[in-house]
Amino acid sequence: MKLNLNRKFSVLFMISINILLLFVVKTYAYAYNNTAYNKSEDDLYISPNIEYFMFPDGTKLLRFYRPMDDTGCNEPNLHLKLLYKNGTLSTFNVQDFSVPTFNYCRLDQSNILSPDYIKISNLGRNIDLFYIFYYNISDTAPTAPFGRFVLEVNSDGNILSNNWLGPASYHNYSIIGREGKFKYIYDSYYYFQLIDIYDPKILSWQKFSLTTNGNLYNQENDYGIINRDHLDIQFFNNPIFSFQTIDDGIGFIYSKNYSTATNLQPSLYIYANFYNPDNDEFTNPFIVYTTNVQDTILTGAICVPDIFGIGYKCIFQLQTTTPDIGHSFLLISFRSSGSIDDLEILGSSSADLAVRTNLYYGGYLLLYKNNLQNSCEISGNIYDNNNIFNSNFDSITLPNPCVIIDNYIDNKIEMISNITPTNFIISSFDLPKFINDGEYIYHYMNIYCIIYIFL
Ligand SMILES: *[C@@H]1O[C@H](CO)[C@@H](O)[C@H](O)[C@H]1NC(C)=O
Numbered sequence: 001m002k003l004n005l006n007r008k009f010s011v012l013f014m015i016s017i018n019i020l021l022l023f024v025v026k027t028y029a030y031a032y033n034n035t036a037y038n039k040s041e042d043d044l045y046i047s048p049n050i051e052y053f054m055f056p057d058g059t060k061l062l063r064f065y066r067p068m069d070d071t072g073c074n075e076p077n078l079h080l081k082l083l084y085k086n087g088t089l090s091t092f093n094v095q096d097f098s099v100p101t102f103n104y105c106r107l108d109q110s111n112i113l114s115p116d117y118i119k120i121s122n123l124g125r126n127i128d129l130f131y132i133f134y135y136n137i138s139d140t141a142p143t144a145p146f147g148r149f150v151l152e153v154n155s156d157g158n159i160l161s162n163n164w165l166g167p168a169s170y171h172n173y174s175i176i177g178r179e180g181k182f183k184y185i186y187d188s189y190y191y192f193q194l195i196d197i198y199d200p201k202i203l204s205w206q207k208f209s210l211t212t213n214g215n216l217y218n219q220e221n222d223y224g225i226i227n228r229d230h231l232d233i234q235f236f237n238n239p240i241f242s243f244q245t246i247d248d249g250i251g252f253i254y255s256k257n258y259s260t261a262t263n264l265q266p267s268l269y270i271y272a273n274f275y276n277p278d279n280d281e282f283t284n285p286f287i288v289y290t291t292n293v294q295d296t297i298l299t300g301a302i303c304v305p306d307i308f309g310i311g312y313k314c315i316f317q318l319q320t321t322t323p324d325i326g327h328s329f330l331l332i333s334f335r336s337s338g339s340i341d342d343l344e345i346l347g348s349s350s351a352d353l354a355v356r357t358n359l360y361y362g363g364y365l366l367l368y369k370n371n372l373q374n375s376c377e378i379s380g381n382i383y384d385n386n387n388i389f390n391s392n393f394d395s396i397t398l399p400n401p402c403v404i405i406d407n408y409i410d411n412k413i414e415m416i417s418n419i420t421p422t423n424f425i426i427s428s429f430d431l432p433k434f435i436n437d438g439e440y441i442y443h444y445m446n447i448y449c450i451i452y453i454f455l
Pocket residue numbers: 084085086087088
């Protein structure tokens with residue numbers, strides 16, 4: 001079997017599980033340290049538009065911004081800073097970086113907390129490289145043809161490549177995206193996007209291989225189109241969720257809802273199927289879950305390969321609207337053949353989002369996030385290797401944009417817990433160990449994994 005490195009980088013999202021709290025056997029707060037760092041008032045806010053990460057030497061890349069009065073845009077400056085392990089914060093310059101200033105305008109121009117059009121990510125790679133996404137929209141003629149690009153930048157701030165990702169359009173002072181997503185498949189990154197934002201059935205893909213140094217490069221003619229005709233069976237604008245498979249492909253989860261359930265027909269069907277880019281084939285969709293509860297829809301699905309490499313574990317988030325009983329969620333294990341191994345109803349709650357992350361020394365954390373007006377509330381439960389509840393992760397309120405950083409070097413979870421014009425505080429949490437030192441196992445934490453509608 002080919003080893004898909006991205007299995008290491010898997011994450012499950014779910015909504016908070018209050019029911020599990022009934023089984024609390026012990027509870028303790030985890031020790032955490034607060035460290036305050038000074039910053040300049042020019043770096044007024046922390047940007048929501050970066051998947052915060054660390055370089056392999058432990059240095060964190062932070063992005064700030066400063067809105068310009070009444071323009072709907074931020075100062076045309078990336079405001080990037082490096083936070084070294086010794087606590088020094090210094091300016092990070094990307095050499096020769098110059099993009100049209102419209103990129104610094106906010107998606108919701110009237111909201112100063114809204115993201116701009118520049119995105120930064122390390123694609124979950126934990127290497128000395130990262131990626132800046134931007135649009136080459138003309139500031140003087142915004143309706144002229146333009147599109148999205150990705151820059152590869154190294155930790156010295158040198159731009160190594162600039163690749164075209166596909167066209168976008170401009171309408172009513174906004175960029176109308178066909179914003180795609182990179183997926184790692186076997187040994188390459190594929191950038192998938194919808195060709196027509198109103199037609200989820202047709203995706204385009206572009207393949208980026210890796211050089212021996214780990215740089216992305218786009219080979220000529222390595223692009224194509226995928227037709228997802230099987231999506232005919234889903235209700236037209238229900239979301240589609242994707243996940244990486246064990247063996248070089250992509251899996252999809254999608255759903256069809258009916259207004260009423262009958263004896264013969266449930267009110268909701270959830271399907272899964274797989275795509276293999278080698279032979280450009282989709283497998284036949286199979287049903288992984290049905291329910292007769294009226295007015296129930298699928299609003300979230302996160303799947304990861306299970307640790308034995310034989311199937312998948314998914315967390316489905318369902319919402320029942322009439323009567324409004326909020327979110328509930330389920331843990332389902334299935335194989336690629338379509339057989340269901342396990343189904344657990346985890347409970348229901350009002351949290352907006354939850355992440356499952358393996359801990360550095362065994363066990364896992366279910367982290368719940370409740371979005372509040374200008375902040376979010378984070379809480380969680382920790383389980384041991386046998387899925388037995390161990391302890392609570394006490395609730396903490398974070399200011400927007402609710403930054404959580406996986407400190408994979410010190411084996412801690414870190415959060416930006418306070419921000420003022422002149423400083424910010426990082427809280428750093430120690431987590432329990434369920435195996436001995438030296439038996440370090442893989443983990444992954446990525447609260448920024450956005451659920452991509454249609455892809
Ligand atoms: C902190 O580390 C950085 C990078 O290694 C170095 O340039 C800087 O001088 C250090 N600062 C202090 C106060 O030690």
